[in-house]
Amino acid sequence: MITMKDVIKEGHPTLRKVAKEVTLPASQEDRDILQKMMDFLHNSQDPEIAEKFGLRPGVGLAAPQINVAKRMIAVLVSDQNENLYEYALFNPKIVSHSVEMTQLENGEGCLSVDRDVPGLVPRYARITVQGTTIEGEQISIRLRGLPAIVFQHEIDHLNGVMFYDRIEESKDPFMKPVPDAFR
Ligand SMILES: OCN(O)CCCc1ccccc1
Ligand code: NI
Numbered sequence: 513m514i515t516m517k518d519v520i521k522e523g524h525p526t527l528r529k530v531a532k533e534v535t536l537p538a539s540q541e542d543r544d545i546l547q548k549m550m551d552f553l554h555n556s557q558d559p560e561i562a563e564k565f566g567l568r569p570g571v572g573l574a575a576p577q578i579n580v581a582k583r584m585i586a587v588l589v590s591d592q593n594e595n596l597y598e599y600a601l602f603n604p605k606i607v608s609h610s611v612e613m614t615q616l617e618n619g620e621g622c623l624s625v626d627r628d629v630p631g632l633v634p635r636y637a638r639i640t641v642q643g644t645t646i647e648g649e650q651i652s653i654r655l656r657g658l659p660a661i662v663f664q665h666e667i668d669h670l671n672g673v674m675f676y677d678r679i680e681e682s683k684d685p686f687m688k689p690v691p692d693a694f695r
Contacts, residue, residue, distance in 0.1 A: 514552035515565050518578045519623050527624055528672040531574075531581045534602040536644055542602070543646050546584050549573045550600040553588035570623050572662045574669030577624050585643075585666040589659050597659040601643030604667055607652070609636035616661060620675040631679030635664045 520526055534542055556567040571589040575582045586600045614637040619630055638656045641663055645651060655663055665675055 531583045531670040549586035572666045574666045591657045604643035608640045610638040612637040629676045
């Protein structure tokens with residue numbers, strides 16, 4: 513069972529690696545890892561189990577976060593219409609995306625980051641993701657809203673990107689730039 517001690521934290525080099533494609537058909541070992549990642553999400557979202565094992569609730573998990581530098585993600589999240597998106601994928605890839613961008617108004621967090629990092633994280637508003645399921649089926653899914661954001665957060669982990677890498681310097685028009693003299 514995956515618990516928080518298995519989740520590596522920022523500063524660990526694996527979080528900054530580009531994860532390797534999983535050789536398909538996936539080995540039993542890789543299928544077991546991906547299943548355990550999905551089990552973790554379910555456990556982390558179950559108040560009793562989460563409390564019992566000290567799990568931080570998570571809507572997604574990428575294999576590099578448990579120190580496995582392979583392209584595998586698990587997502588367990590509901591959209592605003594309460595449709596549940598439950599996907600465990602090998603080699604997920606964003607094959608197309610909207611020009612339109614979006615962001616969570618309260619920013620993002622990460623199970624590998626034990627601190628609040630304020631700021632908006634720009635994401636594509638809509639994406640199409642292709643990947644292979646644990647059963648070996650190649651699927652293509654169109655996503656928008658929170659599920660789209662979570663998938664982008666997880667796929668970023670496969671490329672060594674952390675959510676705060678995307679937080680822009682404030683473009684707030686009222687944020688007066690500090691004259692160089694005072695930098
Ligand atoms: O990598 C997953 N993980 O760190 C859990 C948090 C997931 C997540 C949180 C906010 C917005 C998008 C995704
Ligand atoms: Ni994360």
